[in-house]
Each structure stands twice: as structure tokens, then as C-alpha cells.
Amino acid sequence: MKDRGLVGISPLSNKKGNQMIIQKSKVKKIFNANGVQLGAGAIESINREIIKTITRMANKCKEGNVKRILPDNFWIALGDYDLYGKDY
Numbered sequence: 001m002k003d004r005g006l007v008g009i010s011p012l013s014n015k016k017g018n019q020m021i022i023q024k025s026k027v028k029k030i031f032n033a034n035g036v037q038l039g040a041g042a043i044e045s046i047n048r049e050i051i052k053t054i055t056r057m058a059n060k061c062k063e064g065n066v067k068r069i070l071p072d073n074f075w076i077a078l079g080d081y082d083l084y085g086k087d088y
Contacts, residue, residue, distance in 0.1 A: 021054075022047050 024043050031038050057077040061069060064076045 020044075020047055022050055 022043070027043060027046060028038060056079075060079045061077050066073060066076050069077055
């Protein structure tokens with residue numbers, strides 16, 4: 001099996017582009033509830049940003065040697081190492 005890794009291309013990519021991992025109807029509902037219309041291609045752009053964010057979070061977990069995300073260590077995936085307003 002070919003190692004896709006987490007750096008560079010997302011494992012959720014295919015030859016035609018990124019796979020849709022968000023639910024279009026729920027995204028539209030959230031924007032519409034706030035009085036915002038989504039133009040052509042906006043859903044695909046939002047989906048790409050979600051994939052980038054999730055990939056970035058996975059990379060941070062890998063860098064932090066985290067094998068399992070739990071509510072107690074979720075901050076590592078977010079990269080929020082400054083929990084108490086101090087630099088360590």
C-alpha cells in the first residue's frame with residue numbers, strides 16, 4: 001500500500017479534486033440562518049478549507065506524538081499550547 005502521509009496532498013483527495021466531507025444542506029442552512037447566500041463554488045471552497053484544517057490538526061497530533069484524540073488532549077490538535085497565557 002502506498003504511503004500517502006499527511007504532508008502535501010490530503011488523503012481525501014482524488015484525481016477529480018477533493019471528496020465532499022461536509023453536508024451541503026447543513027452548511028447552507030447555517031449561512032442562510034445568518035442571512036448569507038452562498039455563491040457558485042462556495043460550498044466546494046468551504047469543503048477544501050475543512051479538509052486543510054483537519055489535515056493540519058492531524059499533522060499537529062503526529063508532531064505531538066498523540067495516537068488518540070480525547071476531549072482532554074484535543075487542544076494539541078488545535079495547536080493551542082498556550083493554555084494559561086504563558087509561553088513555555
